[in-house]
Amino acid sequence: MTNHIRRILLFPILTALLNIPIAASAEVSVRTTLDSVTVEMGDRTMIHAEILNDGEQGQVVGIPQQGQEIQGVEFLEITNTESDLGNGRRQLQYDILLQAFEPQMVTMPRIGYAVGVDTTFAEILTLNVRPVALDSLTTINPIPDNFTVSIESKWYDFVPDWLADFWYWIILGILVIALGVTVFILYKKNGKTLLPRKKVVPPYEQAIINLEKLRNSNLIERGHIKEYYTRLIDILREYLMGRYTIYAMEMTSSQILDAIKQHPEASQAKSDLRQLFRVADFVKFAKVLPPQDDNIRSFNVVKQFVEETRPAIPEEISETDNKDNIEDQKKQ
16 A cells, blocks of 8 residues: 555656656867978968867867967968758868977867856877978089080179169269259359349330231221220330330320320320321221221321331330340231
8 A cells, every 4th residue: 555655656756757858968069180280480381170069059279370480380271161960960170380490399279169067178299399400401512624604695794883872863863963063053044033034015116016916907897996096006105104204004095195294205296196096086986987087097096106206216226136026926
């Protein structure tokens, strides 16, 4: 009776225990290999790390950083790939290129895979770095007694050493001297500005040149009477400015006539100029078309005024120079 009761009491407890799921532990394997366990100084080799994980996600530990140096070994390049093998199985592959520089026995970083608090490490790898063999450098072939070397001479072999060492200073000095000579020549020729002096044309010559241009423009023949008189009056105004410093470009006709009174040789033509200004004002403002004779007479009034008020030619300026200036202005 007692055993029967015990079975009754233990049955639900066993049933509850059987229904508790048992967590399967993760299976992890880490394997590392070296392409060469023995290398000479300066040689390169490769570490291969393979990690298989059948359980939950973890983290790789012990992988060196690219460019990191440990015990005379520099890790040059690190590549990794990840593959899904199915049924929750994953494979991680690391390829680490390294180069050794010092002869010694080097212990490689131990690579592992951590899942939770458990870490699985690969076996320890060591690399034997040997010094470079010097046998090939100890055998030196002597130079034969009859050995000769023929070297062709170049032009620069004859250049003095001081010239080859300071050529840029020599060139700079030549440029400075050339610049100084150029500045001196320009100063003697053109003065302080160093620029060519613009040839100044006297007011009389400029007025004659402008009158000739106006005559050859044929404005009257083409019916441009207003433009003809505008240019004719402007020629007279510019001449008065240059000859007598009368600011005629900003004056009215009556103001110009009043200013001419102060110059006896110019005031003699005052009546002719008054008639010229009257005709020009009728043309410009009243649009009057004067007869052809008035147009010719107006032109002659200005030219005669310029001729009669022409200043005396200084002795240092010859008649030939004046003609040359006029010809140059006509060409322009």
